[in-house]
Amino acid sequence: MFCGQQLLCAYLRPSRIDGAKHAAAILKLLVRRLRQEWPNVRIIFRGDSGFCRQRIINWCERAGVHYIVGLARNARLEAQVEYAQLAMQQLYEQTGHKQRLVGEFSYAAQSWPHERRVITRLEWGELGCNPRFIVTNLDGGAQTLYDALYCQRGEAENRIKEAQVGLFATRTSCHVMRSNQLRMLLAALGYVLIERLRALALQGTALASAQVDTLRIKLLKVAAVITRNTRRIRLYLASHWPSADIFAHAMRQLRSP
Numbered sequence: 674m675f676c677g678q679q680l681l682c683a684y685l686r687p688s689r690i691d692g693a694k695h696a697a698a699i700l701k702l703l704v705r706r707l708r709q710e711w712p713n714v715r716i717i718f719r720g721d722s723g724f725c726r727q728r729i730i731n732w733c734e735r736a737g738v739h740y741i742v743g744l745a746r747n748a749r750l751e752a753q754v755e756y757a758q759l760a761m762q763q764l765y766e767q768t769g770h771k772q773r774l775v776g777e778f779s780y781a782a783q784s785w786p787h788e789r790r791v792i793t794r795l796e797w798g799e800l801g802c803n804p805r806f807i808v809t810n811l812d813g814g815a816q817t818l819y820d821a822l823y824c825q826r827g828e829a830e831n832r833i834k835e836a837q838v839g840l841f842a843t844r845t846s847c848h849v850m851r852s853n854q855l856r857m858l859l860a861a862l863g864y865v866l867i868e869r870l871r872a873l874a875l876q877g878t879a880l881a882s883a884q885v886d887t888l889r890i891k892l893l894k895v896a897a898v899i900t901r902n903t904r905r906i907r908l909y910l911a912s913h914w915p916s917a918d919i920f921a922h923a924m925r926q927l928r929s930p
Contacts, residue, residue: 674703675829678868680836683861685845685854692723697732704738717741717811719826725808727784734810741823744791744806753778754793754804761797771798775816780808794819836864839885874923880916891916892923 674682682699686692704716718733722743733740744750754776761772774795781788792815794805807823836842842860845853867885875881880892895916898909910917 674699675832678828678832678872680832680861680864680868683836683842683857685850685857687850693726693729696720696724697726697729700729700738701732701736704736715739717822719823719829721826730789730808731786739809739811741807741809741811741818743823744808746804746806750780750791750793750806751804753780754795757795758797758802758804761795762802765797771796775819777815792819792823832864835884836860839889840864840867870923874926875919876926878919878922880919892920895920 674680681703684695684699686694700718707714707716717739718729719740720742722745725742725744730740730742732738757774757776761774764770765772772795775792776795777790777792779788780791789808790810792807792809794807796803807819809818811818811822837860840860840863842857842864844860845856847853847856864885867888870888871881871883875883880888883891895910895914900907900909910920914920
């Protein structure tokens with residue numbers, strides 16, 4: 674779970690259970706801890722349709738947490754937008770231009786205690802229709818919530834990819850679950866260090882938004898000669914190293930009070 678670029682939680686679950694298993698418990702712990710530090714903070718839970726669970730949504734409503742969560746397609750949802758999609762198909766066939774529409778309606782699944790606001794994004798192009806649905810308790814325009822808030826979930830996906838690929842969080846080949854969880858936590862710690870390095874030491878440089886692989890190659894993985902005497906340790910780097918100025922800048926930023 675991420676808040677912007679900051680990692681809040683890294684939890685390894687068994688593959689044979691529901692993908693959202695334990696998500697509600699983790700969300701409760703995080704909300705409680707955040708409100709201890711910032712009692713009046715506004716919290717918005719954002720997730721894809723894999724986290725659209727009744728237990729999570731009900732708890733968010735009871736706890737005063739806003740949510741905007743993907744909703745899996747079904748026959749009832751598609752019936753709600755059937756006529757809009759037919760109109761978009763006709764416009765596409767007439768103009769040849771891709772059609773897009775963001776709207777909303779009220780909807781209640783059979784297990785829901787009441788109707789909730791559902792925002793739909795409809796598209797019709799050369800590949801046919803591509804409807805998306807999200808459920809939310811937020812106020813505001815449907816298109817603004819979808820484009821400016823929900824679609825930013827893709828940024829969290831980039832951070833997950835960075836941890837998995839750049840920091841090897843998917844290397845969970847141990848035979849014991851606890852050992853694999855520890856390996857994931859070590860990868861999460863590495864991500865936190867990298868995120869703090871970018872935020873505190875690399876702002877204003879060419880590597881301010883660089884991903885882990887780029888930082889490893891250009892800044893961290895470098896040959897050096899180290900000498901030590903009774904009073905100090907010296908680090909000698911190549912005089913023509915392209916990233917020398919950025920490295921020196923980062924060291925100054927980390928040493929400053």
